[in-house]
Amino acid sequence: ALGKPQANVATFSILPNPASDNVVLKLVEMQEPQEVTAEVYNQFGQLMLRKDFGVVTYLNEQFDLGSFKNGLYFLSLKIGEAHFEQKLVVSKN
Numbered sequence: 001a002l003g004k005p006q007a008n009v010a011t012f013s014i015l016p017n018p019a020s021d022n023v024v025l026k027l028v029e030m031q032e033p034q035e036v037t038a039e040v041y042n043q044f045g046q047l048m049l050r051k052d053f054g055v056v057t058y059l060n061e062q063f064d065l066g067s068f069k070n071g072l073y074f075l076s077l078k079i080g081e082a083h084f085e086q087k088l089v090v091s092k093n
Helices: none
Strands: 012-015 022-027 034-042 047-056 059-064 071-079 082-090
Touching: 012 082, 022 071, 034 059, 047 059
Parallel strands: none
Antiparallel strands: 012 022, 022 059, 034 047, 034 071, 071 082
């Protein structure tokens, strides 16, 4: 008997990075709909932005970083039971 298949690991991108005003979060199509939440924290661990996307199979969402100061941020992406982190640099002219 085969074991239960693993949840497919989602492939996502956040571009551009470094970013100035906007970034686009893309999540490639998953085999099964999953609940997706994105959070952006600053380097002090403060939550700067949170978006709940509900249950989806893919994402193509723009985030407005206009109020963000230059610096290092962390995107925390929760996809079903899986959890991913990605560094995000904000650099304005």
